Amino acid sequence: MRPLPDLKTLQIVAAVAETGSMHEAAQRFQITQSAVSQAVRPAEEAAGTRLLDRSRRPLVPTRAGRILASRIFDLNHNYEALLGSLRAAATLPERIDLxxxxxxxxAGTVGAYLVKEPMTGTTALSLFVWSGLAASHAEALLLCADLSETIA
Known part of the structure; x- marks a missing residue:
């Protein structure tokens, strides 16, 4: 299996395909032309085909290069969305006690739906469900409150 190029490498090659110039791509990413040229090779190896026709000036993207250039925007958008999701997940608790x-x-009519819905999420859930008379729930609640104070 060929190693996959990183996102920056694909962005650089897409810039060459868009501009037709390694010099312009180098300026866009503030790197040397040599670094741009070195980014093209692993991208082409991973794709298994040429992305640029180097026999013509300005450089012309091949069909695969045009596909890369046209899809890089979506790839960037998906990458940014992924990072946003990861950052949002970092702010959420890993476990919820309910x-x-x-x-x-x-409990007999609606209880199953109340239990099922939270269990489908990605957060670890510790779920305790009691059924019975309201008075027994009040006693259990007071007992839990006393235990929480004792532990803290």
Whole structure:
């Protein structure tokens, strides 16, 4: 399996395909022409085909090079969306402890839906569900509050 080029390499090659010039691509990324030329080779090796026709001036992208140039915007957008999702995930708790006390009639009709929905997420969920009379839930709640104070 061929190693995949990184995103920056693909952006550089796409810039060459768009501009037809390694010099302009180098200026765009503030790197040397040699660095641009060195970025083209691994991208072509990964693609398994030439991305640029070097026999013509200005450089002309091959069909594969045109595909790269046309799809790099979507790739950049997806990459930025991925990073945004990762940053958002970093702000969320890894685990949530949830305790539910349901009266028997409610637990029998709606309880399964209440339990199923949170279990489909990506956050680890510790779920405790009690069913019974309201008075027993009040006692359990007071007991949990006392235990929390004792532990803290």
């Amino acid at each position: 305790r539910l006390g349901l009266v028997d009639s409610y």
